[in-house]
Amino acid sequence: MPHLWCTGLEVHQSLLNPLLIPIDDFFPEKPAFQRVLLRWYSTHQRDLPWRKDRNPYRILVSEFMLQQTRVEAVVPYFERFLRLFPTLKDLSRAPRQKVLKAWEGMGYYARARNLHAAAKIICRDLHNRIPSVKEELLKLPGLGSYTAGAVSSLAFNQRVAAVDGNVRRVLNRLFPQWSDSPKSPGKKEIDRFMEHLIPAGRVSEFNQAMMDLGAMVCIPLRPRCSLCPVQKFCASRGGVGEEKKPVKKLREETWAIALVEKEGLFFLQRNQEKGLLAGLWQFPRVVLKNNYEMSGEPGAKAALKKYLWGNFGLRIKIEAPLAEEEYFFTHIHATMKPYLCRSMERQLGSFAAKNVRWVGPSHFHRYPISTAMKKIAALIKN
Ligand code: SF4
Numbered sequence: 436m437p438h439l440w441c442t443g444l445e446v447h448q449s450l451l452n453p454l455l456i457p458i459d460d461f462f463p464e465k466p467a468f469q470r471v472l473l474r475w476y477s478t479h480q481r482d483l484p485w486r487k488d489r490n491p492y493r494i495l496v497s498e499f500m501l502q503q504t505r506v507e508a509v510v511p512y513f514e515r516f517l518r519l520f521p522t523l524k525d526l527s528r529a530p531r532q533k534v535l536k537a538w539e540g541m542g543y544y545a546r547a548r549n550l551h552a553a554a555k556i557i558c559r560d561l562h563n564r565i566p567s568v569k570e571e572l573l574k575l576p577g578l579g580s581y582t583a584g585a586v587s588s589l590a591f592n593q594r595v596a597a598v599d600g601n602v603r604r605v606l607n608r609l610f611p612q613w614s615d616s617p618k619s620p621g622k623k624e625i626d627r628f629m630e631h632l633i634p635a636g637r638v639s640e641f642n643q644a645m646m647d648l649g650a651m652v653c654i655p656l657r658p659r660c661s662l663c664p665v666q667k668f669c670a671s672r673g674g675v676g677e678e679k680k681p682v683k684k685l686r687e688e689t690w691a692i693a694l695v696e697k698e699g700l701f702f703l704q705r706n707q708e709k710g711l712l713a714g715l716w717q718f719p720r721v722v723l724k725n726n727y728e729m730s731g732e733p734g735a736k737a738a739l740k741k742y743l744w745g746n747f748g749l750r751i752k753i754e755a756p757l758a759e760e761e762y763f764f765t766h767i768h769a770t771m772k773p774y775l776c777r778s779m780e781r782q783l784g785s786f787a788a789k790n791v792r793w794v795g796p797s798h799f800h801r802y803p804i805s806t807a808m809k810k811i812a813a814l815i816k817n
Contacts, residue, residue, distance in 0.1 A: 458631045462610075468668050469634040469641065475664035476644035481506070481651070484513055489639065491565040491590035492523045498582045498589075499550040503543040503765075506650065512541055523565070526551065527558040535714055535803035542806060543765075544715060548708075549577025567591035580622070588638045596629035597642045598622070601649025608653060608671040685768040689723045691735040692771055692811055693743060695751050697778040700793035701815065702749070703802065711764070716792075716802040718773070718811055719743055732756065735772055747791060750779040757814045762807035773811050 459465065480486070483506065485497035496516060500509045519537050520526040526534070531551060538547035553575040557565055565586070566572050572583035585597040598606075606625065607613065613620055620628070633641045652659045658675050666672040695702040695718075703716045721738045736753045743749040757773040794802065796815050804812065 458628065462632075464668050465632060466634075468665060469632075469637075471664050471668075472644050472648065473634070473637065473640060476640060476647060479647065479651070480643065481647055484510060484517075486643070489590050489592075491567075491586065493517065494590040495523075495553075495565055495586055496526075496550065498585045499546045499577060500541065502546055502582065504541050508541070512538075523554050523563060524558055527554040531714065532803060539803050540806060544713065544803075544805075546577060548714060552576045553578065565590070567593055569593065569595045580626070584626070585642070588642045590639075592636070592639045594630055594633060594635075594638050596626040596633075597646070598625055598629055599646060599649075601653075602629070602642075602645045603649075604655065605645060605649045605653045608658065608675055609665070609669050611671050685763070686766060687770070688767050689770045689772065691721045691723055691739050692773040693719045693739045693751065693753075693776045694757070694773055694811070694815060695719065695743065695749065695776045695778050697780070697793065700795050702747075702778070703792050703794050703799075704747075705790040711767070712805045712807075714803070715805050715808070717804065717808045719746075736774065739774060739776070751776040752779055760807075760810045760814075762810065764807075769807065771807065771811060773814060 462468070483497075485493045487493075497509065497513055500513055500516075504512075516537050519533070520529055529551070531548070534547050534551045535544060538544055556575060557563060566575075567587060567590070569580075569583045569587040572578050572586055573580070578586070581597060581599055584595045585599075587593040587595050588597050603625065606628075629642075629645075648663075648665070652663050660666050660669070660672045660675070663669065663672065693702075702719065704719055705716050706712050706714060708714055719739070719742060721735075721742045723735055723738060725734075739753065740751060743751055753774050753776050755775045757775055760771045760773070762769045762771065792802075796812070799812050
């Protein structure tokens, strides 16, 4: 009985839609494809620090880091993170601020908070054992379908798909007829197809081989078809143009930022645990909203004074605007307008809240601060 990767469907539909044909009929070269790809992988695989063994903790950390960051950029962060938190237990016991600090520079700090929360849950409720089954992994914070599939297959060799952007691109090029079919495949259909494409017992290697093929050979711009081990199976070989990425529309925001100084120290506050830059330290920041605030300096200055007085009881004198900076988040383009300010309070003030500090520029590095705010901090040092 051949594997159907779309089950329970009428036979006549399969004639119209290649996605509904049993995989062994649709892709009879499957065994040869598996052999060729695995042979290529055995000699060409990328040398990555989380691949040295199948340690589930190391793979879990790497997959969280890789969610939004390129492999080459992740490697040094991964090695430093593992030196700071060599085991899942070490990570679960670490203070949140130390974990955020170790993540500093990679951005997308929600990943660090979720990884830390997942480590705590595993140690507290699951006897320190990372689950091997995808459905159990999906119950942990920060693990979506791809990350859960990657951990389950790479660390535990479970027969589940791990279709990232690289793998999806390889599949789209191997089987371009998909896009011509009446209904192009959704994520679930692609996952099911991959699960039937994986050879028994070699899930970890095969999934990584597909990832490496996409990362090194079947690259987005001008795929290297002449070097491709699976070119004889590929309907697109030599005829693929550049992969066009959809252009994301960014939300425009203008921030007024107060660099409040007193006796050589600057006022820092810690963000709330939710929203943009959650849990990180920053100079007080106001998102300018209405026409008055956006129209020029008076509006921005008034918004900052109101914010500092309303939230911290701090009176300030705004002395000078500094050079504007900009920063791109995944969904926001922020124009940052920093102002050098003086505290009008007689003393530094002892704030009861844990979320504010007076800090000298030479000590900024002790706090987890976003890359956007580091650009502003550099203005002080300069
Ligand atoms: Fe990609 Fe070219 Fe290989 Fe096809 S032959 S999988 S397009 S690199």
